[in-house]
Amino acid sequence: MADALGVCNACGSRTRCSYKHATIVICCLNVVTLIFLLQALLAPFYRKSQMRQGIPERAKFVTAGEEIRRAMEPMDLIKRIKELQLESESASENQIQRKVSRQNNAAEISKRLNDLRSSTDQNSQKALEEWRKRKMERAKKREMGKNATSTNTGVIREKH
Template identity: 45%
Template sequence: MEKLQQQKCWRAVRSRISYKNATIVVCLLNIVSALILLQGFLFPSPSSRLASSNKGTALYRNIKESEDIRRSMVPVDLIRRVREIGKDMSVETESVKQKDVKQTAAEDLISKLNNFRSYSDVGNVKALEEWRKRKMERAKQRSILWD
């Protein structure tokens, strides 16, 4: 008898649960779970906000450390030395310019002396020539000593 009652009960349950009803139940469960997930994404709980702020401070700390490491790797001494060499080069170019100015001044002086020779007497010209020869000999002796 009991078996007969179980079969009747099973048939009653089976007649109420059809594929259509089962599909509706599964869809409703999917919609509820989607709503719960959306609520979690759109309105996070305060505990998750604290966790995200802790992540933000940890991220900020990591960025700060990486910037400090990058700055420590910059070759400051090398950059300073390159700048010093650049300044030395600019000083040398200025001295070369000054030498050019001195050279032009010397050429002007020679041209004036040549003009002066035409107006001076013969004795002064000979003295000037001798002085110039001695000067050239001393310069040659110095160049020999340096070589």
Template identity: 45%
Template sequence: MIDSRIPGGAGHGTLQHAFPCRIRFSYRNATVLVCFFNIVIAILLLHAFFGSSGRRFALRRGTWEAEALRRAMEPLELIKRVKEIQEEFSREQEIVVVSTGQRQSAASDLSKRLKDFQALNDANSKKALEEWRRRKIDRARQKKTD
């Protein structure tokens, strides 16, 4: 049963003649197919990037309007008053700094007075301690003699 109509003999190449539109898959065909898909994707990306400028402008305009509304809703008088209070507070801090210098000088004067008082107090306490010892010794002597 050799089919003489088919070149190559019995059973060889029968699918090629049965399906004449079948494309052979080669590296060249794969390269052409990949390049075609790359070109299609590049065209779609360019269209998405440059073609949607109308939608992008509408989005920008919407964000501009939202920003304008947000700014319009800000309590400007309250912000001004807060800034005034902050300025007043900073002025008061400057005054406090000046009075802090005066406080430091007063504190140093007080510490000098306390040191002088302690020195006098130490001398007085030494005298009182010596008198107490003398009395104690005198009492102890009187008890021995009694």
């Protein structure tokens, strides 16, 4: 450990560490820190004052830059692009209208097909019923004919 005079007991050499020197070093560091803080706080005000002095020059520079930029814009190309956008919007509206009309037409056609199918189904049902009736009548006639022939053949067999 060090004593008040700054003698280090471990190595036996005399160092220049005293409370007085340490206080002076800390005060110097505080002064340097204070200078940096003041600079940081006052820098924006200093910049504003410089900007106020150079406003007319900067305004001229900015307006000249804007004029150059406007002169370099391809106005014809911009107008043509806007026209194409309008045309594409109208074309898309036409496509939407076409799509709606196609959907309406498709709905109408499907309705007609359903009506046609239902009428066809009714007609086919009627035709099927008539066919069944005729078939039944033919079957009855055949049976009656078979019965008549079987009775006739039975009579004929008895005679022999």
